[in-house]
Amino acid sequence: MPVIAFILLGSVVLLPAVALMALRWAASSGQFRCSDKAALLPFDEVEPVGLETDRILGGNRR
Amino acid sequence: MSYGPLLFLGILFTLATSWVGLILLPHRQMGALGQHTDTNTAAIYPAVRAGEAQQGAEHYRSLGCVYCHTQQVRPEGYGSDIERGWGRRRTVSRDYIQDKTVMLGTMRTGPDLTNIGERQADAAWHYRHLYNPQITSPGSIMPPHGFLFDVRVIGQAGRSTNALVLEGTFAPPAGHEVIPSRRAEQLVAYLRSLKSSGDLPEAPVKKEEVK
Amino acid sequence: MIKQSQTLSNPTQRAQTLRALLPGDAGVDVGNRAALSEIDASCRVPVLFFFLSGLAWLLAGTVLALVASIKLHTPGFLAGWEWLTFANVRTAHLNTVIYGFASQISVGVTIWLMCRLCRIPLVAPGLVTVANLFYNIGVTVGVGGILIGDSTAIEWLEMPRYATPILFISYALIAVWTIVTFRLRAERHLYVSQWYLLAAVLWFPWLYGTAQVMLLIEPVRGVVQAAVNWWFAHNVLGLWFTPIGLASIYYFIPKVIGRPIHSYYLSVLGFWSLALFYNWNGMHHLVGGPLPSWMITVSIVASVMMLIPVITVAINHHFTMLGHFGKLKHSPTLRFMVFGAVSYTLASLQGVASALRSVSEVTHFTHHTIAHAHLGMYAFFSMVMFGAMYYILPRITQREWPSNSLISLHFWGVALGIVLYVVPMSIMGFIQGTMLNDAAVRFLDVVQFTLPWLKLRTLAGLLLAAGHVAFVINVGWLLVRMFEPYRKPVVRILTGEAETVAAAKQP
Numbered sequence: 001m002p003v004i005a006f007i008l009l010g011s012v013v014l015l016p017a018v019a020l021m022a023l024r025w026a027a028s029s030g031q032f033r034c035s036d037k038a039a040l041l042p043f044d045e046v047e048p049v050g051l052e053t054d055r056i057l058g059g060n061r062r
Numbered sequence: 063m064s065y066g067p068l069l070f071l072g073i074l075f076t077l078a079t080s081w082v083g084l085i086l087l088p089h090r091q092m093g094a095l096g097q098h099t100d101t102n103t104a105a106i107y108p109a110v111r112a113g114e115a116q117q118g119a120e121h122y123r124s125l126g127c128v129y130c131h132t133q134q135v136r137p138e139g140y141g142s143d144i145e146r147g148w149g150r151r152r153t154v155s156r157d158y159i160q161d162k163t164v165m166l167g168t169m170r171t172g173p174d175l176t177n178i179g180e181r182q183a184d185a186a187w188h189y190r191h192l193y194n195p196q197i198t199s200p201g202s203i204m205p206p207h208g209f210l211f212d213v214r215v216i217g218q219a220g221r222s223t224n225a226l227v228l229e230g231t232f233a234p235p236a237g238h239e240v241i242p243s244r245r246a247e248q249l250v251a252y253l254r255s256l257k258s259s260g261d262l263p264e265a266p267v268k269k270e271e272v273k
Numbered sequence: 274m275i276k277q278s279q280t281l282s283n284p285t286q287r288a289q290t291l292r293a294l295l296p297g298d299a300g301v302d303v304g305n306r307a308a309l310s311e312i313d314a315s316c317r318v319p320v321l322f323f324f325l326s327g328l329a330w331l332l333a334g335t336v337l338a339l340v341a342s343i344k345l346h347t348p349g350f351l352a353g354w355e356w357l358t359f360a361n362v363r364t365a366h367l368n369t370v371i372y373g374f375a376s377q378i379s380v381g382v383t384i385w386l387m388c389r390l391c392r393i394p395l396v397a398p399g400l401v402t403v404a405n406l407f408y409n410i411g412v413t414v415g416v417g418g419i420l421i422g423d424s425t426a427i428e429w430l431e432m433p434r435y436a437t438p439i440l441f442i443s444y445a446l447i448a449v450w451t452i453v454t455f456r457l458r459a460e461r462h463l464y465v466s467q468w469y470l471l472a473a474v475l476w477f478p479w480l481y482g483t484a485q486v487m488l489l490i491e492p493v494r495g496v497v498q499a500a501v502n503w504w505f506a507h508n509v510l511g512l513w514f515t516p517i518g519l520a521s522i523y524y525f526i527p528k529v530i531g532r533p534i535h536s537y538y539l540s541v542l543g544f545w546s547l548a549l550f551y552n553w554n555g556m557h558h559l560v561g562g563p564l565p566s567w568m569i570t571v572s573i574v575a576s577v578m579m580l581i582p583v584i585t586v587a588i589n590h591h592f593t594m595l596g597h598f599g600k601l602k603h604s605p606t607l608r609f610m611v612f613g614a615v616s617y618t619l620a621s622l623q624g625v626a627s628a629l630r631s632v633s634e635v636t637h638f639t640h641h642t643i644a645h646a647h648l649g650m651y652a653f654f655s656m657v658m659f660g661a662m663y664y665i666l667p668r669i670t671q672r673e674w675p676s677n678s679l680i681s682l683h684f685w686g687v688a689l690g691i692v693l694y695v696v697p698m699s700i701m702g703f704i705q706g707t708m709l710n711d712a713a714v715r716f717l718d719v720v721q722f723t724l725p726w727l728k729l730r731t732l733a734g735l736l737l738a739a740g741h742v743a744f745v746i747n748v749g750w751l752l753v754r755m756f757e758p759y760r761k762p763v764v765r766i767l768t769g770e771a772e773t774v775a776a777a778k779q780p
Contacts, residue, residue, distance in 0.1 A: 037462070043533070049533060056605065084504045092496060092497050125422070159494055163425065203720055
């Protein structure tokens, strides 16, 4: 039981510390930049933003 | 920007946390749980199951009884398990250390069976119930388990002693009798062995009920 | 290794060659389109294998589901055959639809999405095909084992010990393939869908391996089995199906309506909060059970924390759709995806609520849980997979969907069917739980109370079955068309000008 308590308490301190460090590193090394660009990754020159690609039902089939 | 390795580590790290927390730690805490010996009566609980009952447990698993019957009694005041008479106390980890496959169950299409051996000790009841649940529990939706029984012509020596007592529409054709198969016998032995009410320090049975 | 693939099969370079061959804008367009259709075409055989075997298992699973549903309200139905007991049929249903259908479609969708987002044609098709073969052998052996009574009776892991290693090998091969594709990618930037897919293919073999070793090969003692069981079973949903479903929604909704995702920041938050919290949820299946309270409490807390990823994802999906609902009329993919996205939100909220001790006291052990499982696995996940298949199949086969009526029949059949399943069963389960918790109500009266509702479920099942048959006919028809000669514009679905693709094929 004390082993478990020790591991649990230790992880309560350690895990957030690691998470915070990772977050700081991520922010400072620019991992959060370019994120708007990443949202455009499903699109390309052939199927750019603004183009519907699955218009097959209901009258005006294209 | 390429951060594949970071992603990779993050993915492995997140699952590792619960793998340690919910698998390794509980295994450490409960994996070596042993039997309890009562200091007054020297009774050992939970007892090892007899061989026949152990084989019956395999049939219980194979027939999938667990999909409609639980084997866990929730604590007093949480649900009506104890009021319904399904157990005299809640079940705890130690109750299950003798089970090869722990079949707690998640569905109560049928009643809980934790203490069915105590609640219904009569083997004949179990045979008739398994043969066709409508005999003992009209309105039940438990499927009949006729395949666990043999229908035979009554021999020269007359009716077998272990033949089921069946009446009315449930009776076999004239001159025939219904005999439990080996599997049915083992299954019923297992059901009758289901008793999780030993007095444990972590789950005491209320004093006035202990004889 | 990376270099080699770029010189041999980099579609971007091939696209540049095509661009040079044709004058002006037309050249650019044709070149890019050719690159895109080359990726799609490279996926054709392996993805079709996964989709078609998945659909075969879907039909088998549907029949088993109907038999199980009827057996529950009419116990005498087919009662003579031991291999068709309710428990066997129910278990075979779960394993065919989870491992045979849902997982195989997932893998097909994963392969196609990975190729598209990494912008490279499918690598090592042989590996994928072998994985598929192994997989189907594994499921066949496993489900056969269940029907002959070799079920392990461990929920979600019923396949006998002689079947599961075959499946494990298959999952491991898929994981290897995904990592290789990921390493060879031509597009260095990562889209959120790729995170989810990579996570799913890495998490699952780990889960499956742990569960196999600790439950089947070297079983642990006592209720630790239950802990491993529910850690595994809940994570199959949370760390295998959910990420693949969300990856699909993140790709297809923006792709179909032509609008980037509402907020990329939120998608990052959603991914990592899911990764952190979901894998701690499993013990909420054991509330009130014989396990240490700390385990159950930890899982309840983690379940409530799931509100963060769920709300994040909900905002992201639903806000992306704002102002574009008119497009639901035209795109089957969008219909199924949006239905799935809404169901994901609802299923998750229901899941969070059911994890609470006070709610679980009533709903645990009842049909409420069954309804919840179908809301998650069907109304969310299967619907999303149907939507993905509506998008992928025409592109990999270069053929149009043959019948719009069958598409509508499929959508309305399964949409009405699953609503008719989940809503009444959720309500019924709640009442059933209340009755069970009142010791004054006889147990057999509770059983009798459920009967009419269970009959309604069979009706809902018939609607679902009709939808499945419509879809399978449409897919079969599409395949027949694949073997017909190239007639006329067959890829107008891509955007319209199909002729240019035909032209690109013979420059």
